[in-house]
Amino acid sequence: MSIKIQFSKYQGAGNDFILIDNRNGHFDRNNEELIKKLCDRRFGIGGDGLMLLQNTKNFDFEMVYYNADGAEGTMCGNGGRCIVAFARDLNIISEKTDFLAVDGPHDAEIAAYQVNLGMIDVNQIHRDREAYVMNTGSPHYILKVNDLANLDVFKEGYAIRNNEIYGEKGINVNFIEPEENGYFVRTFERGVEDETFACGTGATAAAMAMAIDQSLEGDLRIPIRVLGGQLYISFHKSGNTFTNVYLKGPANFVFKGEIEIG
CATH class of the missing domain: 3.10.310.10 (Diaminopimelate Epimerase; Chain A, domain 1)
Structure with missing residues (x-):
């Protein structure tokens, strides 16, 4: 049985990503083989990674990031900027947002094609x-x-x-x-x-x-x-x-x- 997946492609300084609106929860976030296939540059869409935009409480959305090998990854800064642009284009946000990622909450501001993304504090x-x-x-x-x-x-x-x-x-x-x-x-x-x-x-x-x-x-x-x-x-x-x-x-x-x- 075949399935059809709607997607968008974004890039941030040449780091390219597949973006999927998964607010309906239909995309299987545990299917590593599928994610790897979608990221393949010859047999899929092609990308350095794939992100799901999902609903979550107390934030505008949740960012779930996967590396090109199909495994769920740690935080991706360029991906974070791209998913903010994606959320803006979906009319989920306008100029400012607070969203949740694997390393915690992030804030961001978007103007035209530039995104200023809040990152975690570092002390080690x-x-x-x-x-x-x-x-x-x-x-x-x-x-x-x-x-x-x-x-x-x-x-x-x-x-x-x-x-x-x-x-x-x-x-x-x-x-x-x-x-x-x-x-x-x-x-x-x-x-x-x-x-x-x-x-x-x-x-x-x-x-x-x-x-x-x-x-x-x-x-x-x-x-x-x-x-x-x-x-x-x-x-x-x-x-x-x-x-x-x-x-x-x-x-x-x-x-x-x-x-x-x-």
Whole structure:
């Protein structure tokens, strides 16, 4: 028996996602094989991940995020911005929202194609030799490098993500290099198991790592350039504690359609 699934496609700085309005609860959120198939770029719709927009008490909606491998994932910053745009386009919200994700409540504001998304506070920063390690809704490893444009991000990121320290649960690996107007970041994402055009929680972690690295304090706004565009991270830093954290960047509708799954 085949089923037809209505979907929309959005992208945030090149991070692309399948969005499904599941307020009626008809989509089976436990069907990992189906989600993996939908995310496949040759046999499905194609995407770095899939999100369900669902009803929940006390919030405008709930965001349920899945990695491209079909498994339910941790928080996705670029996905969070895209689902805010999706909710706006469904007339669930207008300019502001409070929604629920796997790491707790998030607030956001949307104007045209830019979404400013509230992220979780961070107060635990670890070091792994030269790298910074933290959780900004998803776990991240941040390493400063030279000549990032020519770095083999797949090879280097794959090795760190699968090493004896991080291999069991995996970690997202971010390489960062200073540039004239901020920083350039490239990311190897677990769950996708490849480099992506952007990673919102990774850009957030990278900005925090550089604030520590440069001994910055107070209210800060750090530009982060990724392969897919420009992101801006703002927060209040006091020592190694980050509060009032926001991730700002684009969220664009690409297309919508219907797919039949047999």
